[in-house]
Amino acid sequence: MKLPIIAYGDPVLRKKATAIQPDEYPHIKELVGDMFETMYAARGVGLAAPQVGLSMRLFVVDASPFGDDEPSLNNFRKVFINANIMEEKGEEWAFNEGCLSIPDIREDVSRKAIINISYYDENWKHHQESFDGMAARIIQHEYDHIEGKLFTDKLSPLRRRLIEKKLNEISKGMVDVDYKMKFPAAKKGR
Numbered sequence: 417m418k419l420p421i422i423a424y425g426d427p428v429l430r431k432k433a434t435a436i437q438p439d440e441y442p443h444i445k446e447l448v449g450d451m452f453e454t455m456y457a458a459r460g461v462g463l464a465a466p467q468v469g470l471s472m473r474l475f476v477v478d479a480s481p482f483g484d485d486e487p488s489l490n491n492f493r494k495v496f497i498n499a500n501i502m503e504e505k506g507e508e509w510a511f512n513e514g515c516l517s518i519p520d521i522r523e524d525v526s527r528k529a530i531i532n533i534s535y536y537d538e539n540w541k542h543h544q545e546s547f548d549g550m551a552a553r554i555i556q557h558e559y560d561h562i563e564g565k566l567f568t569d570k571l572s573p574l575r576r577r578l579i580e581k582k583l584n585e586i587s588k589g590m591v592d593v594d595y596k597m598k599f600p601a602a603k604k605g606r
């Protein structure tokens with residue numbers, strides 16, 4: 417089932433999400449399936465639970481669209497539950513990022529190259545792994561979502577000022593988007 421994606425301006429995107437326990441969410445795989453379906457329909461490479469209105473430490477990633485450039489990403493489809501980035505290191509590099517909650521805006525964002533992260537998968541198996549390249553980049557972006565952060569927070573004050581009007585319009589639903597969204601400041605009837 418496709419879920420509506422929460423747009424910029426909704427407080428759920430600003431909350432630090434809480435860890436989840438296996439017994440609280442016996443149907444977690446159903447939710448994970450819905451999140452992948454929602455993400456693919458919107459042609460995203462990552463989606464975090466707050467983006468579908470759930471303040472839980474859960475996100476899904478499928479980096480395979482980057483498989484042409486980085487063959488190791490061809491089957492890179494992963495679920496991250498209760499993730500904790502333990503270390504970020506290496507040189508910062510910039511990449512032009514976008515976000516399904518902030519349609520039509522793309523900006524260069526600098527992030528460190530390598531992460532060391534612990535997390536559980538959808539079978540509640542624990543992992544501790546290092547990622548670099550595009551995988552690290554996507555995970556860092558999604559991890560920010562469960563911390564209540566957005567890529568627009570990382571822009572210079574000038575860049576932020578330049579996109580401020582557009583961000584306001586997005587929260588009101590004044591944006592063309594071909595997937596289902598929920599706009600926090602939309603007038604009734606939209």
Ligand code: NI
Nearest residue numbers: 514515516517
């Ligand atoms: Ni995002």
